[in-house]
Amino acid sequence: MSYKGQTAFLTGGASGIGRAVTKMLVGKGIRVYVADRDLKGAQAVAEELNTGDKAVWTVQIDVADWDSQRSAWETAEAEFKRIDYVFPIAGIGERRSFPNRPNSAGYEKPDLTVLEVDCIGVIYTVSLAVQHFRRQQPNKYGFRGKIMPVASVCGFYIHQPIPIYTAAKHAVVGLVRSYGKILAEEKITLNAVCPNKIRTGISTAAVYDKAEKLGVLVPIEKLLEAFESLMGENPMSGECLEVAPQLGVRVVQFIPFINEESKISADMTYERSHYLHEPIMDDKI
Template identity: 55%
Template sequence: MSESGRNAYITGGASGIGRAVAQMLIDKGAKVFIADCDLKGAEAFAAELNKNGRVAFASQVDVMDWEQQLSAFKQAVDEFGRIDYVYPIAGIGERAWLPNDPKAKEFVKPDLTVLDADLTGVLWTVSLALQQFRRQEKSKHGFRGKIGCVASVCGFYCVPSLPIYTAAKHAVNGFVRSYGKYLPEEGITMNAVSPNVIRTNISTGAFYDSLDEQGLLTPMDGLIKAFESMLGSSDVSGEIFEVPPKGSYKIRAAPEYLDEPSERLCQLLERRSHHLHEPK
């Protein structure tokens, strides 16, 4: 399927998953705007993509800084006019959020940088996408725009030593599963891809090598196939695509309701709050 004439905005697009998504879109004929904290890396990748014509643009952005996010997104709008796809991919791995020091005399403020990058940063990117999409006419496929988030295997399962990263990814999954079911009313879709472990810059080469030796490393092409399935005329929204080490991606169903009253209650809550998202 050709994506000629389509434009995409990607955070974390200079490396890892973001880079692979950008390359996939370029190969299909789209243009991309690469927003990354590594400006040199983003510019070098854009230059590589532009060897046969201007199809890629780059800007520096720290997704934890709203003003930087706003500035980069405005640049993309200025370059493209219309943006069809937005991918909030930039993120970081777990770090020590609270010192374990029984001898400490004072209380310390916890380090919630992982939440700032992997949750708040994602929500900021999504908010920019939605505001732009709502100003655009629908495409020939009937959409104003599409959002593809990245969650994680930690968005399904619980890893005891990764509490903040796990909390962030569970939150991303919950956000996509809820808001992603509303957005089609506005001609917008939003899904998330949750890979097991992909070789990126989040961890060390030695760790990835050990997983690869055990057959536990998820290949990038499996992840990209999940993203490809959301392009063009796909009306899938509010879904989480898990990508395992072996085999193809699979859409994971949300947890079942405990019983009929629980399901009915959630339906009533949805109706009660629907007005919060309606056009003014």
């Protein structure tokens, strides 16, 4: 399906998943603003795809920094005016977050860079998108805008040796499952795409070659199917799409409430806290 005339803002588009999604969007007639820390890489993607009418713009960004994100967003907003789709894709893999020096004296601060990029960075992008979407009218499909962050199966399966990455992806899944349901009331959708192992720059070629040999590597085409399924008139919001090897794409079914009382408790939280997401008018501040 063609979405000619629509626009997108995407973080992490210089390589991996972001690059593949950018190519898919351009193929559907969507103009894309690619924001990436690697500006030269993003510009190379733009040069590859801008073969006719200009389809890709680029801007440098540090997703873990609010001012950098806001500046990049405002640059895209100035060019496009209206932004229809937002893809928070930028991310990094696990690093040695917890210090492990048994013979050292004192205590070292843990390295939380992964959490700052893969969790806080996503929250920043979502916040910018929501604030922008609230200022524009629904499009022909009935939506003010759609947000599709990349999470991971680490957001619901346990991967023992990567605790901070897993924590970050659990946080994104939790954000989507809760906030996505409220945003739907405003004609804004928020869904996460959660791939299993897919060939990107986060791990090594040897790891991906082994995964492919074992039949557990997800083809990039399956990942793109997940994103495509959420575009256009699909009203789904607050859901997580797992992209699994062999099986393909499915909506994740999470554990149900243990009993009716547990559900009532959750409903009470909704009633108590829903006001936190109501519009704040300037004359009421």
